[in-house]
Amino acid sequence: MVLATNSDSEEHLHSTFASRYVRAVVPRFTMPNNSMPKDAAYQVISDELMLDGNPRLNLASFVTTWMEPECDKLIHESVNKNYVDMDEYPVTTELQNRCVNMIANLFHAPMGEEEAAIGCGTVGSSEAIMLAGLAFKRKWQQRRRAQGLPTDNPNIVTGANVQ
Template sequence: RYRMPSGSIPKEAAYQIISDELMLDGNPRLNLASFVTTWMEPECGKLMMDSVNKNYVDMDEYPVTTELQNRCVNMIAHLFNAPIGEDETAIGVSTVGSSEAIMLAGLAFKRKWANKMKEQGKPCDKPNIVTGANVQVCWEKFARYFEVELKEVKLTEGYYVMDPKKAVEMVDENTICVAAILGSTLTGEYEDVKLLNDLLVAKNKETG
């Protein structure tokens, strides 16, 4: 089970053994508790199989795949009303999932904050992030892996998402970002990102 066998078996038998074991997994169609795609049109599956043997990070070898990625980045940027001009393109990268996206975004926040602190001659060894207690577990992993303090806004009875006012109260000069959730892992609720942003902008104007 945990070692390479001394001999081979027919490919059909190998497939059947693995297929039978996978039957004990949960049914993806019944998964309403995590962020997964449970069904796609067959054409999507065909496109994925057409690309399964590509190492797409080799952008010189697969320029069209890179171009498709860049188009998707810009579509998402416009969807969220990113402040980009008509002749500008958004900057971004595709990831294999939200966890990788959070790790990369967190590192970008940390680097940008550290550069700013160094320019001001201030220490940059105690960064923190502010999240709700309902935050996706990957934010906790990011904080642990990359030595960032995690400040959690506690939830209250009848209010199961992060309170923007309480979150901003926890922000200080070592805060690299405040993480809001559009679709809480607990209830599916959207947090008030606009109010959070307005409060942060006001605090930044006040404190510099």
């Protein structure tokens, strides 16, 4: 259920198991007239999110459904960082660069002994695959230019299930 979509569905949320602070219905598409305690707001949203599927049972897509508790803890400790601001978070940037180098070495990327790999961290798989596709295209163009062949018509074959 996407709450931002104003459809013909009901205009209010009816919290069956809400705390005593939520005795009235909560509007779905507008801000409520009165405030509510933060724990009550959390409970209303948490109850609604329970309608989502269980990520541990999602075996049909390529998503991480479980990770070690230490990974969860690191994510929780870093969720308030803006990774784009590399000047403010230089250690995070250094960790990203080290991860890029580890992955480059894992896949035998061609680079010198003391040379750093070229790459960047991404937030999601769609972003990652688009950047990988662009890198693939650039490498293909460089190889074709070196062979004196045209570079204006790449042939990239994907499955019908590509999203």
